[in-house]
Amino acid sequence: MSATLEKGVRVLKEVIDAPIASYFNSCVHCGICAEACLFYTETGDPKYTPIHKLEPLRRVYEQEYTLLGRLAKMVGLSKPVTDAELAEWQELVYNSCTLCGRCSVVCPVGNDIVYMVLKLREGMSASGNAPEGIKGAVNRTVTIGSPMGVKLPAVKAQMKHVEEDYGIPIPLDVEGAEYMVMLSSMEIINFPEYLGAIAKIMRQAGKTWTLCSTAFEATNAGYQIGNSDLARVIVSRIVEGAEKLKVKTVISPECGHAYSALRWNGANVVGRPFTFQVKHIVEVLDEFRAQGLLKTEGFETDRLTFHDPCQLARRGGVIQPQRNLMNMVAKNFVEMPDAGFINWCCGGGGGASAIEEGEELRLEAFKKKKSQLDAVKPDRLVTACANCRIVLEEGLEHYQMDIPVVGLTEMIAEHIPEKGA
Amino acid sequence: MNEMQFLTWVRGPGLDIAVSIFLLGVIWRLLEIYSLGRKKDLAAPRQAAGASGFHTVFRRSMPPAGMGMVKKSPVSYIGGYIFHIGLFFVVFLFAPHIKLINSLIGVSWPGLPSQFIDLMAVVTMAAMVVVLADRINRPVKRYLSNFEDYFTWGVTFLPVLTGWMAVQHLLLPYTTMLALHILSVEILLVVLPFTKLFHAFTLWGSRWYNGQVNGHKGVAV
Ligand code: SF4
Ligand code: SF4
Numbered sequence: 001m002s003a004t005l006e007k008g009v010r011v012l013k014e015v016i017d018a019p020i021a022s023y024f025n026s027c028v029h030c031g032i033c034a035e036a037c038l039f040y041t042e043t044g045d046p047k048y049t050p051i052h053k054l055e056p057l058r059r060v061y062e063q064e065y066t067l068l069g070r071l072a073k074m075v076g077l078s079k080p081v082t083d084a085e086l087a088e089w090q091e092l093v094y095n096s097c098t099l100c101g102r103c104s105v106v107c108p109v110g111n112d113i114v115y116m117v118l119k120l121r122e123g124m125s126a127s128g129n130a131p132e133g134i135k136g137a138v139n140r141t142v143t144i145g146s147p148m149g150v151k152l153p154a155v156k157a158q159m160k161h162v163e164e165d166y167g168i169p170i171p172l173d174v175e176g177a178e179y180m181v182m183l184s185s186m187e188i189i190n191f192p193e194y195l196g197a198i199a200k201i202m203r204q205a206g207k208t209w210t211l212c213s214t215a216f217e218a219t220n221a222g223y224q225i226g227n228s229d230l231a232r233v234i235v236s237r238i239v240e241g242a243e244k245l246k247v248k249t250v251i252s253p254e255c256g257h258a259y260s261a262l263r264w265n266g267a268n269v270v271g272r273p274f275t276f277q278v279k280h281i282v283e284v285l286d287e288f289r290a291q292g293l294l295k296t297e298g299f300e301t302d303r304l305t306f307h308d309p310c311q312l313a314r315r316g317g318v319i320q321p322q323r324n325l326m327n328m329v330a331k332n333f334v335e336m337p338d339a340g341f342i343n344w345c346c347g348g349g350g351g352a353s354a355i356e357e358g359e360e361l362r363l364e365a366f367k368k369k370k371s372q373l374d375a376v377k378p379d380r381l382v383t384a385c386a387n388c389r390i391v392l393e394e395g396l397e398h399y400q401m402d403i404p405v406v407g408l409t410e411m412i413a414e415h416i417p418e419k420g421a
Numbered sequence: 422m423n424e425m426q427f428l429t430w431v432r433g434p435g436l437d438i439a440v441s442i443f444l445l446g447v448i449w450r451l452l453e454i455y456s457l458g459r460k461k462d463l464a465a466p467r468q469a470a471g472a473s474g475f476h477t478v479f480r481r482s483m484p485p486a487g488m489g490m491v492k493k494s495p496v497s498y499i500g501g502y503i504f505h506i507g508l509f510f511v512v513f514l515f516a517p518h519i520k521l522i523n524s525l526i527g528v529s530w531p532g533l534p535s536q537f538i539d540l541m542a543v544v545t546m547a548a549m550v551v552v553l554a555d556r557i558n559r560p561v562k563r564y565l566s567n568f569e570d571y572f573t574w575g576v577t578f579l580p581v582l583t584g585w586m587a588v589q590h591l592l593l594p595y596t597t598m599l600a601l602h603i604l605s606v607e608i609l610l611v612v613l614p615f616t617k618l619f620h621a622f623t624l625w626g627s628r629w630y631n632g633q634v635n636g637h638k639g640v641a642v
Contacts, residue, residue, distance in 0.1 A: 031561035046564035110628030317639035
């Protein structure tokens with residue numbers, strides 16, 4: 001055990017940089033970040049205060065990088081971080097943090113708390129203190145190719161189904177296509193409509209696109225768990241695929257963390273800038289819309305609202321495109337309170353949805369989403385993240401709320417005229 | 422040592438020692454923090470209006486728009502604003518302070534009437550007491566607080582209290598109170614670089630980093 005603790009502490013020492021040092025020195029213990037975090041607001045338990053979740057990282061920082069901290073450590077006034085402590089912190093660093101980034105938006109001294117949570121996770125993971133649920137997902141992604149154990153034959157089977165249902169060929173490994181489309185295994189297993197929707201949309205837009213047999217899975221549990229090595233393996237697969245097929249743009253699917261992992265973290269883990277662009281499907285659709293390449297007919301008439309995935313909106317800067325798209329096909333689109341940039345997390349981001357023992361807390365935190373939904377009483381809830389979708393469905397079921405959840409891309413595709421080619 | 426000698430000491434060697442520790446401490450701590458550096462962000466940036474480190478340095482001085490934070494944490498915000506602004510007034514706009522600064526570094530600016538500064542000192546102390554009570558009462562703040570939080574509150578409060586009492590000629594003879602006032606400021610100066618009071622220096626950097634890291638993604642935080 002001590003070897004892994006050592007490794008964990010070494011990793012923590014490595015990840016500490018000037019921003020983290022600045023953040024820890026700036027904190028005035030005002031507690032305002034707690035009010036932004038759904039795990040605190042819904043439980044009232046002060047241990048869920050965002051900055052408190054970083055205590056082990058702060059201790060290592062103080063002991064290793066400050067004069068007074070080093071002195072205190074030398075004379076035994078400040079005790080080194082222990083394995084037991086890291087194990088205790090697992091719940092705080094993973095189960096009760098979805099990397100939603102709300103805390104980073106409110107801290108008056110400007111601390112980017114979620115930036116630090118990601119770094120602390122690297123040490124947690126290196127010391128063997130990451131939750132089993134996410135560990136399993138990472139192992140499956142690295143060894144099998146996807147977190148849910150989906151292999152290429154499953155993708156091919158789905159391609160075939162979609163080809164039959166929609167009468168549109170699904171291109172695989174086409175060199176020189178403009179777009180390379182990624183999937184999340186959640187979509188392959190639970191939401192096959194996504195692939196059909198892409199096929200229709202691309203046909204109407206007259207764009208060339210392809211799937212890649214060596215890189216179809218977009219989700220990156222390595223990023224969520226805090227293991228850069230594994231994150232690199234997963235991103236490298238995509239980079240190799242995209243470069244082999246010489247595509248211009250890789251489209252990240254309806255999955256918030258896949259987008260963050262590839263769009264913002266990808267180049268950093270592989271250590272060089274990408275030779276292609278990365279866009280979330282919602283960004284691509286909005287571009288098509290603006291260029292007149294996306295034409296829809298008819299409207300949804302029931303009351304719809306939109307759940308902004310944190311990684312897309314607050315952490316990814318994509319806020320208006322999804323609204324433009326909603327307005328294209330919905331007559332009765334209402335916004336929840338706090339929608340957009342400050343939207344509340346579904347409660348299952350950042351890998352939290354893969355943690356079985358976190359379920360109770362997750363459902364408790366879902367009360368926030370419930371109250372947002374209760375305020376607008378929609379007939380259906382639209383979102384653009386397959387993970388949000390699953391978590392939302394679980395929460396809605398638990399609270400016996402009869403609100404179906406739909407993906408934005410497939411809803412748009414339903415409004416594309418059949419002979420739209 | 423009688424009160425005159427005490428005053429002479431705090432004004433002379435005492436001040437020199439405190440200011441030296443303060444200055445060296447600030448430089449040391451800034452180097453200790455910012456020389457750690459950071460990695461270059463290799464992701465292709467996205468531009469967006471208002472998304473930069475510079476914007477966040479200023480924007481974060483106000484509560485974030487539309488989040489109802491002031492309502493959720495009224496004492497932290499309102500009490501915080503009042504005592505910070507109050508401290509600024511009493512420290513930098515009280516005529517005798519300006520005179521002292523002038524004698525040390527040769528720059529000067531107009532001050533405010535001393536009755537006004539008196540009032541500001543009282544308001545500042547009241548706000549600080551309310552903020553302290555909030556720290557003790559609110560579960561989150563109490564949970565986060567340790568010795569340092571109360572200690573730094575004390576070393577910030579004492580200079581205001583002793584300064585105000587000296588001007589009001591309360592409790593002790595003026596000379597003694599003035600000497601205590603100067604001593605309390607010296608303690609504050611010595612403590613500042615090595616405690617959370619150092620946020621006065623680092624919060625600008627923190628806001629800048631946060632704004633810059635997120636600004637790279639086209640997110641205005
Ligand atoms: S809001 Fe910022 S300064 Fe206040 S306790 Fe949280 S991290 Fe510290
Ligand atoms: S990122 Fe979100 S979930 Fe995590 S501590 Fe901050 S507010 Fe809470």
